[in-house]
Amino acid sequence: MTALPLYAQLINLCAALLLLLAFAMLTQRRIVSLINLFAAQGVVLVISTVVVAYSTYQSHLYYSALLTLILKVLLLPWIMHRLIRALDVRWDVETLINIPATMLIGIVLVIFAFNLATPISQIAGTVTKATIGIATACILLAFLMMITRRKAVSQVIGFLAMENGLFLAATSATYGMPMVVELGIALDVLVATLLFGVFFFHIRETFESLDIHHLEKLKER
Amino acid sequence: MNVASGIVFQVLQSVLVLLIAPLMLGWVNQCRAWLQNKSGAGVWQPYHVLHKLFHKDAVLAHNASPLFRATPYILFGCMWLAVGIVPVLATSLPFAPAADVVALVGLFALARVFVSLAGMDVGTSFGTLGARREMMIGFLAEPAMLMTLFTASLISQSTSLVTIVDTLAHREFVIYPSMAFAAVAFLMVLLAENARIPIDNPSTHLELTMIHEAMILEYSARHLALIEWAASLKLTAYITIGFAIFMPWGIARAGDWVGLPIALAALMLKLAAAGAGLALLETLSAKMRIFRAPEFLGTAFLLATLGMLTHFLLEI
Numbered sequence: 017m018t019a020l021p022l023y024a025q026l027i028n029l030c031a032a033l034l035l036l037l038a039f040a041m042l043t044q045r046r047i048v049s050l051i052n053l054f055a056a057q058g059v060v061l062v063i064s065t066v067v068v069a070y071s072t073y074q075s076h077l078y079y080s081a082l083l084t085l086i087l088k089v090l091l092l093p094w095i096m097h098r099l100i101r102a103l104d105v106r107w108d109v110e111t112l113i114n115i116p117a118t119m120l121i122g123i124v125l126v127i128f129a130f131n132l133a134t135p136i137s138q139i140a141g142t143v144t145k146a147t148i149g150i151a152t153a154c155i156l157l158a159f160l161m162m163i164t165r166r167k168a169v170s171q172v173i174g175f176l177a178m179e180n181g182l183f184l185a186a187t188s189a190t191y192g193m194p195m196v197v198e199l200g201i202a203l204d205v206l207v208a209t210l211l212f213g214v215f216f217f218h219i220r221e222t223f224e225s226l227d228i229h230h231l232e233k234l235k236e237r
Numbered sequence: 238m239n240v241a242s243g244i245v246f247q248v249l250q251s252v253l254v255l256l257i258a259p260l261m262l263g264w265v266n267q268c269r270a271w272l273q274n275k276s277g278a279g280v281w282q283p284y285h286v287l288h289k290l291f292h293k294d295a296v297l298a299h300n301a302s303p304l305f306r307a308t309p310y311i312l313f314g315c316m317w318l319a320v321g322i323v324p325v326l327a328t329s330l331p332f333a334p335a336a337d338v339v340a341l342v343g344l345f346a347l348a349r350v351f352v353s354l355a356g357m358d359v360g361t362s363f364g365t366l367g368a369r370r371e372m373m374i375g376f377l378a379e380p381a382m383l384m385t386l387f388t389a390s391l392i393s394q395s396t397s398l399v400t401i402v403d404t405l406a407h408r409e410f411v412i413y414p415s416m417a418f419a420a421v422a423f424l425m426v427l428l429a430e431n432a433r434i435p436i437d438n439p440s441t442h443l444e445l446t447m448i449h450e451a452m453i454l455e456y457s458a459r460h461l462a463l464i465e466w467a468a469s470l471k472l473t474a475y476i477t478i479g480f481a482i483f484m485p486w487g488i489a490r491a492g493d494w495v496g497l498p499i500a501l502a503a504l505m506l507k508l509a510a511a512g513a514g515l516a517l518l519e520t521l522s523a524k525m526r527i528f529r530a531p532e533f534l535g536t537a538f539l540l541a542t543l544g545m546l547t548h549f550l551l552e553i
Contacts, residue, residue, distance in 0.1 A: 025412040028551045032414030036421065039543070043536060116535045123539055123546075130550050146551045 023071035024146075027188075030064035031147035034184060035126070038157040041177055042122055042164075043115050047105060050173050051096045057180050058088035065187055074191050080198050084183065087202050092176060092209055099213045100169060105226060118164050122157055129153035136189070147188040154181030168219055168226045172212045179205050240331075242494075247321065247330045254320040254473055259283035261476070261508055262469040266440075268516030283469060290462035298359045298455060308355035309456065309463035315348040316470035325477045326500050327489040328399045328406075337396040338386040341478070342379060345430070345471070349375045352464075356452030367451025370527060374429055374436060374448065377534035382426045384541030388419040389482045391548050398481055406485035414551055418544030420483050425537035427475045429530070431468070434519040436530050446527065476511050480504075 020028070037057045044050050062085045069077030133149030158178035162171050179201070186193045193201075216226060223230040263280035270277030297306065321332045322341060336344065349371060356368035390396045392413055393404035429436045432449035439449070453464050481488075487503025489496030525533060 020411075022412075025414075029412050029414045029417065032417050032547050032551070035543070035547070036418060036540075039540070115532050119536060119539045123542060126543060126546060130546060134550075149550050150547075 021071075023067050026067050027064055027071075028146060030060050030067065031150040031184065031188070033060045034064075034154055034180070035150050035157075038154045038177065038181070039119070039122060041173070042118055042157055042161050047100055047167070047169055048097075050170055051093050051100070054096075054173050054177060054180075055089055055093040057177060058084060058093075061180055061183060062089065064184070065192075068187055068191065072191060076195055077187070077192050079195065080183075080187075080192055083198065083202055087206060088176070088180065091206070095209055095213065096169070096173070099216060103169075103216055103220060103226065105167075105169060118160065122160060125156040125160060126153045129156050145188065148185060151181050151185035151188055154178075154184060157181075166227050166229055168212075168216055168228050171228065172209065176205065176209070243329070243331045246327050247332055250326045250330065251317065251321045254325055254477070255317060255470070257508070258320075258469040258473040259287060259466065261473050261512055264509065264512040265472075265516050265519075268513045269519055272516055272520040283465070287462050287466060290457075290465070291459050293458040295458035295460055300359060301455075302358055304351075305355050305358040305455075306460070308351045309460040309467070311351045312348050313463045313467045313470075315344050315351075316467045316474060319344050319474045320470055320477065322398070323474055323477050324399055324402050324481050324485075324488060326497070326504060327493065328402050329490060330399075333397070333399045338390065338398055338401075339383065339396055341398070342382055342386070346375065346379065348467075348471075352452055356455075359455045361455065363451045363454050367448055367454075370448045371452060374530060374534070377531055377538070378426050378429045381422055381534055381538040381541050382430070384538060384545065385419045385423045385426065386482070388415050388541060388544040388548060391545065392416075398478070402481050402485040402488060405482070406488055413548070415544040415548035416483060418540050418547060420479075422537045422541035422544065423479055423482070425533060425540075427479065428518070429534055429537070431472045431475060433515065435522050435525050435533060438524050446524065448527075473508075476508065476515075477504075479511070480507055 034057060037053055037060065041050060041053045041057075044053060062081050065077055065081040065084060069075065069081060129152035130149040133152050137145040137148045155178055158174050158181055161177065162174035165171050165174060182201075192198065219228070219231070220226055260280060260283070263278075263283045266282065267277045267280045318332075319341060321330075322336050322344075324330065324333065353368035353371050356364040356371070358364070386396070389401050389405075392415070393401045395401065395404075428434070432439050437448040437450075438446070449468070453461065456464055484507065487500055487507075489500035
């Protein structure tokens with residue numbers, strides 16, 4: 017094995033930490049811890065983006081790192097914390113999720129993503145090409161989280177985590193998207209979270225619970 | 238390497254670890270007491286307990302078989318051998334070629350089998366219950382442990398702990414992302430195997446949730462002393478395996494008298510930090526229900542597997 021330069025090692029480490037955090041989110045039952053894990057994922061993402069920006073002299077990546085810091089580390093977790101306090105689901109614990117089975121499916125998804133990404137990363141010429149597989153895995157794991165969860169709040173966190181994975185994929189495959197696209201996505205995510213917040217209150221008002229399985233019934237009781 | 242100085246190093250390491258293992262346990266307990274705003278019993282307490290137990294008369298059940306009597310010695314022997322094999326102070330010791338990481342896990346399994354058999358030997362319900370739980374934890378923890386060790390082996394292309402340490406300590410510094418996964422998995426296995434808090438509470442007696450204590454309830458005096466000493470040796474062995482794999486810096490080579498003080502200082506520093514960390518971890522977490530244990534250890538196994546996958550993706 018040829019030794020990689022130090023910054024590439026750091027990027028790889030950050031990507032591995034992101035995957036670790038994705039798995040931690042997949043198995044976390046408490047909503048408060050879920051939000052904290054999401055914020056931690058944001059921090060790792062910021063560090064990795066800054067390292068990529070520094071090592072490849074892509075100055076626009078500094079701006080997107082700053083955007084990530086403000087949006088995903090500070091603003092979104094703050095909004096989510098406020099929301100769950102207002103909804104009074106702060107200490108809620110999700111029951112009825114089979115964690116070992118979810119983890120097994122998660123591992124299968126990771127293997128699938130790694131295999132899928134290997135040919136792509138061979139084409140890519142960036143220093144971060146090895147992390148494409150991890151980014152794909154993060155996206156798929158966030159998908160899985162959205163599928164397996166029953167509570168609306170944790171589904172939204174899964175959605176936001178998926179955006180983290182997409183961001184990592186963009187950074188690692190092509191050194192980030194154009195600034196306009198990135199700003200657009202950031203705004204989208206922010207607005208989506210605010211709208212979801214409104215929806216939470218409506219769901220709870222109608223069904224007296226945030227369990228989205230109530231939404232499957234068509235008739236009103 | 239000089240054979241004589243190798244043997245001197247081997248003896249030095251084995252005796253040193255034997256003597257500081259209770260201190261390690263005392264340090265963890267003291268840190269935990271401080272963190273819980275108690276004054277604590279002092280770091281020398283485990284030595285006082287051992288001294289007290291060795292001076293008592295042993296009481297055996299009428300129906301205890303020779304196996305029951307032999308188990309403390311077998312257990313103590315296994316653990317002492319394990320700390321002799323793990324490179325704690327120096328690499329390439331004379332004992333080291335005796336066992337690689339797989340055999341080391343086997344050695345721990347041997348000890349576990351004997352303790353469980355002894356737990357069932359007298360026929361009390363507590364002993365049987367403890368033995369069954371111990372085997373359940375063991376069969377889940379072993380694959381996770383092996384996977385962790387294999388991740389380290391993949392990097393150094395060898396299952397021998399000495400080669401792993403040499404590769405990681407004496408080469409230029411490289412960050413291995415797969416080791417981040419392996420480290421988390423190893424920590425979880427360490428907690429489970431040493432009956433620490435998320436799985437078992439080491440400071441409880443006569444509770445329905447206990448695992449390790451339930452098996453050794455029938456032991457007294459010198460037998461109990463040996464078992465307690467072996468438990469502290471096991472904790473030290475696991476922590477030093479962790480050091481050998483994840484932070485092997487400062488370790489000396491056998492026969493290297495100049496490197497010895499540095500190795501000793503590094504070991505003490507690392508042990509103190511690990512003990513404080515373990516105490517912090519135990520204070521922050523609550524004991525799990527026994528039915529959550531498979532989930533906990535399954536997570537450890539999957540993380541270790543993930544570490545191997547990451548190794549193939551990022552580091553080849």
